[in-house]
Amino acid sequence: MVLPADEPYASASGAVSAVAHALTRHLLDRGAQVEVLSPRAGVPTHPAGEVRELWSAGNRPLARRAAARVRRALARENxxxxxxxxxxxRRSTGDAVIVHNDARLARLVAVSGRPTVLWLHNLLAAQSGEDVRAFAAHGGTIVGVSEHVRAWTVREHRVPEGRTTVVHNALDHDVFRPPDRWQPGPSLRxxxxxxxxxxxxxxxxxxxxxxxxxRGAAVELSVAGAVKTFGMSPPDVEAYVARLDDALxxxxxxxxxPVPAAxxxxLLAGSDVGLALPTVPEPFSLAALECMASGCAVVAVPLGGLAEVVGDAALLCEPTTTDVADALCTLASDPDALARRRAAALARAGRFTWEDSAERTLAVLHDLLGR
Structure with a gap:
């Protein structure tokens, strides 16, 4: 199990690390031996698996087993x-290697002779296309965390359908769970x-x-999370945060x-409704799944993999103020509708388990290894 160079195997990291940790735990439960290669975290790593933190030493030699073409490819990297x-x-020694979200690295490991899986949590940029295609050509298997990610990768990077599959993300249902007793309060939370x-x-x-x-609806909103934007200049981030604060x-x-993961x-179990309102397609949406498993009704904009997560359990809407407000007013004014949506969301979330994802992962690995 290989983490990207920018995401250590630690609880302080992001979703890729969390998914890798969950898969590792459940693969271990099924008798697999799992070694995790991670960039050095500087903080305690996740406990599951045999963790090896790698320091980036550019002068260390490649393993002799690596083909000369691997060395040439590495030499071209800047x-x-x-x-x-x-x-x-150099350090990959398992029967099979799962590389998370780094097509170049997956390609290099595959070329070195290791059966390799490229696990895609996101839509890879156009400049990764050559690596994705070369990886598939060397017999690698591409796993998307949603059908949206898988189909997009096939279409945009022109890889064969037969080299791809889907293993959905999941969550721990003993951690994210509804309250023992729920009843609507004076305001929609x-x-x-x-x-x-x-x-x-x-x-x-x-x-x-x-x-x-x-309009008179009793609605209370809580926003949890840290500001973390990509590709925005500091002045643009400052302007965005000011606009957000004004709106709040x-x-x-x-x-x-930021709310600690624990x-x-x-927080979710104490809420009535969870919002999932992306303005661009989501690869998956762990946030929506967490809300559903916690018993929240969900109002969602069904873009990308988010549509696969919520299915018909969510109250779907367009990404407009009026549409979202209409959905909230409906749930605030109709306790029975709210209860039905909460029940539907909880049932839908039950389909996404790490046990199932681990079994699917083992099936992918067995197929890759010809077992």
């Missing part, structure tokens, strides 16, 4: 991840959690809640900031 990739190729970014819909959520409240004040909302389940 990016900051090259030393880490060299070390991974709405939450949106996760990375705060213009593409994640926090401003839309606040504006929709403000509109719903102006107008909605009478609470901005909770406290997220209680």
């Amino acid at each position: 990016d900051a991840w090259a030393a880490y990739r060299r070390e991974v190729v 709405v939450v949106i959690h996760g990375r705060i970014d213009p593409n994640k819909g926090q401003v839309l959520a606040a504006e929709a809640v403000a509109l719903a409240r102006s 004040r107008a909605a009478g909302a609470r901005r909770l900031g 406290q997220v389940p209680a």
Whole structure:
């Protein structure tokens, strides 16, 4: 199990690390031996698996078993991840290697002769296309965390359908669970959690809640997460945060900031409705799944893999203030509808288990190894 160079195998990391940890635990439960290669974290790593933290030493030799073409490919690299990739190729010793989210690294490991899986949590940029195609040509298997990711990769990077499959993300249902007793309160308790970014819909959520409240609906909004944007200049980030704060004040909302992972389940279990309002297609949406497993009704914009997660259990809407406000007003005014949506969401979430994902992973590995 190989983590990307920018995401250590630690609880302080992101979703890729969390997924790798969950898969490792459940593969171990099924008798597999799992070694995890990770960039050095500087903090305690996840406990599952035999963890090897790699330091990026550009002058360390490649394993002799690596083919000469691997060395030539590495020599052409100029990016900051090259030393880490060299070390991974040198240290990969398992019967099969799962590489998370790094097509170049997966290609190099496959070329070195190791049966390899490229596990895609996101849509890889166009410049990764050559590596993705070369990886598939060397017999590698590509796993997407959703059908959306798999189909997009086949279409945009022109890889054979037969080299791809899907293993959905999941969650621990003993951690994310509904309250023992739930009943609607005087106000509809709405939450949106996760990375705060213009593409994640926090401003839309606040504006929709403000509109719903102006119509007389009793709605309370909590926003949890840290501001973490990509590709934005500091002035643009500052302007975005100012706009978000203005929208939250107008909605009478609470901005909770980063919430420790151990406290997220209680936050969601204490909410009535979870919002999933992306403005661009989501690869999957662990946040929506966490809300559903916690017993929240979900209002969602069904873009990308998010549509696969929520299915017909969510109240679907367009990414407009009016549409989202309409959905919230419906749930705030009809306790029976709210209860039905909560029950549907919980039932839908039950389909996504790490036990099932681990079994699917083993099937992928057995097929790759010809067993």
